[in-house]
Amino acid sequence: MIALTTTADSVSTIVADIASQLRWIDAVEFRIDLLSANERANLERLPSLCRSAAGGKAVATIATVRRRGDGGAFDGSEPERIALLARAAGAGFDYIDVEADLSPADTVRGVLDAAARGATTAIRSFHDFDGVPGDLVERMRSVSASGPCVTKAAVTPRTTADLCRIVQAADELSGSPKIVIGMGPHGFPTRVLPARLGNTFTFCSIPGSSAAPGHISPQEMHDRYRASQQRAGWPIFAVIGDPIGHSRSPEYHNARFIEDEVPAVYVPVLVDDVDDWFDLASRLGVFGFSVTIPHKESVLARLGEAADEDARGAGACNTVVRDAAGWIGTNTDTVGFLAPLDEVWRADLAGVRVLVAGAGGAARGVVYALARRGCSVYVWNRTADRAERLVHDLHPHVPDGSVAAVSGEQARSVAASIGIVVNATSVGMHGEGDPLDWYSFTGREVVYDIVYTPPETPVIERAAARGCRVVTGDRMFAAQAAAQYELYRALAARA
Numbered sequence: 001m002i003a004l005t006t007t008a009d010s011v012s013t014i015v016a017d018i019a020s021q022l023r024w025i026d027a028v029e030f031r032i033d034l035l036s037a038n039e040r041a042n043l044e045r046l047p048s049l050c051r052s053a054a055g056g057k058a059v060a061t062i063a064t065v066r067r068r069g070d071g072g073a074f075d076g077s078e079p080e081r082i083a084l085l086a087r088a089a090g091a092g093f094d095y096i097d098v099e100a101d102l103s104p105a106d107t108v109r110g111v112l113d114a115a116a117r118g119a120t121t122a123i124r125s126f127h128d129f130d131g132v133p134g135d136l137v138e139r140m141r142s143v144s145a146s147g148p149c150v151t152k153a154a155v156t157p158r159t160t161a162d163l164c165r166i167v168q169a170a171d172e173l174s175g176s177p178k179i180v181i182g183m184g185p186h187g188f189p190t191r192v193l194p195a196r197l198g199n200t201f202t203f204c205s206i207p208g209s210s211a212a213p214g215h216i217s218p219q220e221m222h223d224r225y226r227a228s229q230q231r232a233g234w235p236i237f238a239v240i241g242d243p244i245g246h247s248r249s250p251e252y253h254n255a256r257f258i259e260d261e262v263p264a265v266y267v268p269v270l271v272d273d274v275d276d277w278f279d280l281a282s283r284l285g286v287f288g289f290s291v292t293i294p295h296k297e298s299v300l301a302r303l304g305e306a307a308d309e310d311a312r313g314a315g316a317c318n319t320v321v322r323d324a325a326g327w328i329g330t331n332t333d334t335v336g337f338l339a340p341l342d343e344v345w346r347a348d349l350a351g352v353r354v355l356v357a358g359a360g361g362a363a364r365g366v367v368y369a370l371a372r373r374g375c376s377v378y379v380w381n382r383t384a385d386r387a388e389r390l391v392h393d394l395h396p397h398v399p400d401g402s403v404a405a406v407s408g409e410q411a412r413s414v415a416a417s418i419g420i421v422v423n424a425t426s427v428g429m430h431g432e433g434d435p436l437d438w439y440s441f442t443g444r445e446v447v448y449d450i451v452y453t454p455p456e457t458p459v460i461e462r463a464a465a466r467g468c469r470v471v472t473g474d475r476m477f478a479a480q481a482a483a484q485y486e487l488y489r490a491l492a493a494r495a
Contacts, residue, residue: 001026001194002221002228003062003201005211009036011049017206018053024218026228027060027201030093031211032084033067033074043084044091062123062201063088064097070127071154071212089114095150100126100143112147125152129183132162136169144176150200152179154212157186160269160276166190167283170197183213185245185270189238189284192221192267195230196284202227224254225265235264235492236284240271241292246453249290252481253488264492274298278327287491288321290484296361303329310334313372313397314365319484321491330487333362334369336480337450340471344446345420350374353417355406357435358424359386362450364394366424371398378406378414382435415439421463423449428457435459443467452477 004025006014018028030046042049047061065084066072074081088096089111096111115122124143132155133139140151151173157163163186170180170190179199182190191214194202205215221227239249245268253266264287271277274295281289291299296316300307303317307329311317317329342349352375356367359381367390370377381387387405394403406414427435428451436459441447447463452473460470 001060001201002218003027003029003060003203004218005029005203005205005215006031007034007205007209007211009034009039011035011039011042011046014046015049015053018050018059021206021218022054022057022059024222025059025204027062027094029062029064029097029201029203031072032063032065032088033072033081034211040084043087047092047094060094061092062095062097063091063093066097067099070099070125071129086110089120093120095121095123097123097125097152098149100124100139100151115148122147122149123152123179124149125154125179128153128155130156132157132165132182136165137172140169140173140176140178140180144178150177150179152181154179154181154183155187156184156213157182159186160271160273160280162186163189163269164276164280164283167197167280170199171283174198181214185214188214189267189269191216192225192227193230193236193265193284194227195232195234196236198232224250225267226254226258229263230265231263233495235287235495237264237266237288237290237488237492238269238281238286239266239290239292240269240277240295242270242272242294244268244270244292247292248452248477249292249481252478253485256485256489257492260489262489262492264488264495266488271295274302278302286322287495288319288488291316291318291320293361300329303327309397313394314368315393316361316365318480319487321487331365332480332483332487333365333476334372335483336476336478337366337369338373339479340475341420341446341448344469344471348374351376352419353414354378354420354422355380355411355415355418355439356422356424357381359383359390360425362426363424364390366422366450367403368394368397370420370422371402374399375402375420377403378411378418379403380406380411384408412438418445421445421447423447423451423457423459426451428459429453431457433458434462441466441468445469446471448476449473450476 002025008014114120143151166182204218204221205211207217257264300317311329311331314331319332320329354375354377367377379387384407391403391405425435427433441463443466445468447468448471449457449459450473455472455474
């Protein structure tokens, strides 16, 4: 269930927030510690106010009075806080969050007694903002043994290996009512895969007012990740990178799954170690995944002969799928790069002279694709020896003499006969910089910038002003993503 965690300090604002988010939520976690002292007098009214705001929709209610040490804001004494929990137990909330370190001998006895009678359900929670405890499973089992409850652990993974340990813990606790959440960037998949982990709730906040590290909006959780519709057996797909927050792939692939009524979900995963990712992917049962910076080369090396010629030739793997024999890698960037270029060029590319700026992994894929189509490709990079190294590395994969490195005056002399210019560097991302500021466009060239944020980079703006036909990076992204999607959809159909 998708739970909206309230962050307002007044009851009237909370009621308005519930009404505005109602279409996307299944529950409301009332953060009573965030209410002003005066507003806490209305605690007993909150369940009925929620029912009124929800109209005829069934919305579960959770009462939480979070301590500062657990990421909350309660500023009174511990007896005062426990008194609020006791009041909540008699107010008709469906769930009461009671910290796991409070024993039945404490004054929370009334809350636990109410839970035992079935009047409410206790959520026994603990938080770790420093990492993932080594005894996570044992702690959660110990809590659940103390009485009927939903056990909740909110921990902080710092690495991909930590995230894998959280998923393993969820698997070991399969069948018991629980919520296992990884807070922060590394833990994001635990928030958007509630069915796979067997979580009773996943928590969200009003946009712009996050209640915890990693919260997204109820709309994104519901519409993009379909958290309320997910089932444990849904195929999982992913994109891995570091950083990963900028990736448009989850938006694209989840929208396609929804459009085609495919029961599958696609999630972003912050990955710091490729070997640990493969362990996590196996643990999660991932069907396929996309690869972005900086892991394309590392994934290629890991796959070895399981990568196809497009991936080996491009020197990078951006797509991996699983079949009965294991993982298979390919590179849809080559298809994605050429498709929009063909639409604009509208002629055979064989013999066309192309200048490519850049010598990194993206540039190698571009040069490989162009050379295989018969172009004469000139590679320019501000660090000339990197361009020369790229040409050397590509030699076994492209026709002889199809690729050369150029610099200085040689680059300027070649420019006179260039038909296509490509920016394959990251310069221009976020609208800053022009890596080809030395190149004077004539208006005859087709100019292609693979950067897609923003769509109109400084290179594109300058080329368009000179009358050049242009190809923007968002078109390449869409074409390569479409090629990936066809692979993913076929895999999901066989699930």
